[in-house]
Amino acid sequence: MRSGLTKLIRMLLLSLTLLLSSCSGQKVEKNTPVISKGDYNFTMYDSNNVKIAEGVFDIEKYEGEVISGKYNFTKVISEFEGYGNMRGGNFTGSINEKEKMLLVDTNPGQADRNVFFNLNIRKSPIEGTWYYTAFRKAAKYSRIKLTKK
Numbered sequence: 001m002r003s004g005l006t007k008l009i010r011m012l013l014l015s016l017t018l019l020l021s022s023c024s025g026q027k028v029e030k031n032t033p034v035i036s037k038g039d040y041n042f043t044m045y046d047s048n049n050v051k052i053a054e055g056v057f058d059i060e061k062y063e064g065e066v067i068s069g070k071y072n073f074t075k076v077i078s079e080f081e082g083y084g085n086m087r088g089g090n091f092t093g094s095i096n097e098k099e100k101m102l103l104v105d106t107n108p109g110q111a112d113r114n115v116f117f118n119l120n121i122r123k124s125p126i127e128g129t130w131y132y133t134a135f136r137k138a139a140k141y142s143r144i145k146l147t148k149k
Contacts, residue, residue, distance in 0.1 A: 082132035
């Protein structure tokens with residue numbers, strides 16, 4: 001009877017060990033976005049996924065769900081619709097923590113003829129879309145990528 005109890009205890013310990021070791025390899029997604037203060041290189045693409053511009057995006061303030069900072073272009077390969085209104089300067093943005101998304105306004109205070117970034121901040125590099133919007137034109141979406149310097 002004693003050997004039967006010993007076998008049962010060994011089986012339970014073996015089962016518990018296997019259960020715990022099978023769980024250790026799982027990846028857990030971070031709850032916090034992968035964006036922080038600092039400099040990011042950005043690359044903008046056109047609707048054909050061809051690189052059209054590169055620049056630096058500097059997040060100076062990050063408080064709660066609000067960010068702000070400056071950006072500038074380091075290389076413009078091909079001028080694009082909206083470029084004339086976003087030649088560099090200040091930006092503002094808001095973070096949706098639940099959706100892990102960041103919306104950036106590249107020309108705060110101007111509603112018409114503006115460029116916005118919608119960025120997925122779940123993983124690095126940060127990717128999303130940029131779009132030009134104007135009151136009398138349909139918005140055009142293309143890809144953008146940010147990489148922490």
